[in-house]
Amino acid sequence: MKTTELTCIVCPIGCTLTAEQNENGEIVSVTGNTCPRGKTYAENELLHPVRTLTTTVAVKGTTKPLPVKTDTPIPKDKLFDAMQIVNSLCVEAPVRIGDVLYTDLFGANLIATANT
Numbered sequence: 001m002k003t004t005e006l007t008c009i010v011c012p013i014g015c016t017l018t019a020e021q022n023e024n025g026e027i028v029s030v031t032g033n034t035c036p037r038g039k040t041y042a043e044n045e046l047l048h049p050v051r052t053l054t055t056t057v058a059v060k061g062t063t064k065p066l067p068v069k070t071d072t073p074i075p076k077d078k079l080f081d082a083m084q085i086v087n088s089l090c091v092e093a094p095v096r097i098g099d100v101l102y103t104d105l106f107g108a109n110l111i112a113t114a115n116t
Protein backbone atom coordinates (compact mmCIF):
# COMPACT_ATOMS: atom_id res chain seq x y z
CA MET A 1 0.00 0.00 0.00
CA LYS A 2 1.31 3.44 -0.92
CA THR A 3 0.13 6.58 0.90
CA THR A 4 0.35 10.03 -0.69
CA GLU A 5 -0.52 13.38 0.87
CA LEU A 6 -1.82 16.09 -1.46
CA THR A 7 -3.19 19.57 -1.09
CA CYS A 8 -6.42 19.99 -3.01
CA ILE A 9 -6.18 23.10 -5.20
CA VAL A 10 -9.73 23.01 -6.54
CA CYS A 11 -10.87 25.76 -4.14
CA PRO A 12 -9.15 28.18 -1.73
CA ILE A 13 -9.82 26.01 1.33
CA GLY A 14 -6.92 23.74 0.35
CA CYS A 15 -7.87 20.55 2.16
CA THR A 16 -5.06 18.13 2.91
CA LEU A 17 -5.87 14.85 1.22
CA THR A 18 -4.48 11.43 1.96
CA ALA A 19 -4.74 8.89 -0.83
CA GLU A 20 -3.93 5.22 -0.57
CA GLN A 21 -3.02 3.13 -3.62
CA ASN A 22 -2.73 -0.64 -3.74
CA GLU A 23 0.16 -2.52 -5.31
CA ASN A 24 -1.51 -2.16 -8.74
CA GLY A 25 -1.60 1.61 -8.41
CA GLU A 26 -5.35 1.67 -7.97
CA ILE A 27 -6.67 4.23 -5.52
CA VAL A 28 -8.44 2.46 -2.69
CA SER A 29 -9.24 5.47 -0.49
CA VAL A 30 -9.10 9.25 -0.32
CA THR A 31 -9.61 10.99 3.00
CA GLY A 32 -9.38 14.58 4.22
CA ASN A 33 -11.57 16.00 1.46
CA THR A 34 -14.42 18.23 2.58
CA CYS A 35 -16.36 17.69 -0.65
CA PRO A 36 -16.44 15.16 -3.52
CA ARG A 37 -14.33 17.40 -5.76
CA GLY A 38 -11.33 16.64 -3.56
CA LYS A 39 -11.62 12.92 -4.23
CA THR A 40 -11.81 13.56 -7.98
CA TYR A 41 -8.81 15.89 -7.75
CA ALA A 42 -6.71 13.28 -5.91
CA GLU A 43 -7.66 10.56 -8.40
CA ASN A 44 -6.78 12.74 -11.39
CA GLU A 45 -3.57 14.04 -9.83
CA LEU A 46 -2.29 10.56 -9.02
CA LEU A 47 -3.50 8.70 -12.11
CA HIS A 48 -3.62 11.32 -14.91
CA PRO A 49 -1.93 14.55 -13.76
CA VAL A 50 -2.42 17.55 -16.05
CA ARG A 51 -1.21 21.14 -16.02
CA THR A 52 -2.05 24.33 -17.86
CA LEU A 53 1.13 25.45 -19.64
CA THR A 54 1.78 29.17 -19.11
CA THR A 55 4.78 30.67 -20.84
CA THR A 56 5.81 33.11 -23.58
CA VAL A 57 6.62 32.95 -27.29
CA ALA A 58 8.90 35.07 -29.43
CA VAL A 59 7.43 37.79 -31.65
CA LYS A 60 9.06 38.64 -34.99
CA GLY A 61 10.80 41.99 -35.02
CA THR A 62 10.83 42.55 -31.25
CA THR A 63 12.60 41.24 -28.19
CA LYS A 64 9.40 41.53 -26.12
CA PRO A 65 7.94 38.03 -25.67
CA LEU A 66 4.20 37.39 -25.88
CA PRO A 67 2.48 35.71 -22.89
CA VAL A 68 0.62 32.54 -23.87
CA LYS A 69 -1.09 29.56 -22.27
CA THR A 70 -2.85 26.36 -23.22
CA ASP A 71 -6.62 26.69 -23.33
CA THR A 72 -7.00 23.38 -21.49
CA PRO A 73 -4.59 21.44 -19.27
CA ILE A 74 -2.23 18.98 -20.96
CA PRO A 75 -0.67 15.81 -19.54
CA LYS A 76 2.02 16.73 -17.02
CA ASP A 77 4.48 14.31 -18.62
CA LYS A 78 4.15 16.22 -21.93
CA LEU A 79 5.13 19.64 -20.53
CA PHE A 80 8.77 19.33 -21.57
CA ASP A 81 7.88 18.27 -25.12
CA ALA A 82 5.31 21.05 -25.32
CA MET A 83 7.90 23.61 -24.22
CA GLN A 84 10.26 22.46 -26.97
CA ILE A 85 7.52 23.18 -29.52
CA VAL A 86 6.61 26.52 -27.94
CA ASN A 87 10.25 27.59 -27.83
CA SER A 88 10.52 26.96 -31.57
CA LEU A 89 7.64 29.33 -32.35
CA CYS A 90 8.00 32.91 -33.52
CA VAL A 91 4.68 34.64 -34.16
CA GLU A 92 3.97 37.64 -36.30
CA ALA A 93 2.26 40.74 -34.92
CA PRO A 94 -0.46 41.78 -34.61
CA VAL A 95 -1.77 39.20 -32.15
CA ARG A 96 -4.90 39.67 -30.01
CA ILE A 97 -5.80 38.08 -26.69
CA GLY A 98 -7.36 34.70 -27.37
CA ASP A 99 -5.79 34.21 -30.79
CA VAL A 100 -4.86 30.57 -31.35
CA LEU A 101 -1.14 30.41 -32.09
CA TYR A 102 -0.71 26.63 -32.25
CA THR A 103 -3.30 23.86 -32.46
CA ASP A 104 -3.24 20.38 -30.98
CA LEU A 105 -0.47 20.94 -28.51
CA PHE A 106 -0.99 17.59 -26.79
CA GLY A 107 -4.74 18.10 -26.96
CA ALA A 108 -4.85 21.85 -26.30
CA ASN A 109 -4.61 25.06 -28.27
CA LEU A 110 -1.89 27.56 -27.42
CA ILE A 111 -3.54 30.96 -27.09
CA ALA A 112 -2.28 34.50 -26.58
CA THR A 113 -2.99 36.06 -23.19
CA ALA A 114 -1.97 39.58 -24.26
CA ASN A 115 -2.03 41.80 -27.30
CA THR A 116 1.14 42.59 -29.23
Ligand code: SF4
Nearest residue numbers: 008011014015035038
Ligand atom coordinates in the same frame (compact mmCIF):
# COMPACT_ATOMS: atom_id res chain seq x y z
S1 SF4 B 1 -11.85 18.97 -1.07
FE1 SF4 B 1 -13.50 20.37 -1.67
S2 SF4 B 1 -13.53 21.89 -0.03
FE2 SF4 B 1 -11.55 20.86 0.12
S3 SF4 B 1 -10.11 22.12 -1.12
FE3 SF4 B 1 -10.94 20.50 -2.45
S4 SF4 B 1 -12.69 21.45 -3.47
FE4 SF4 B 1 -12.20 22.71 -1.68
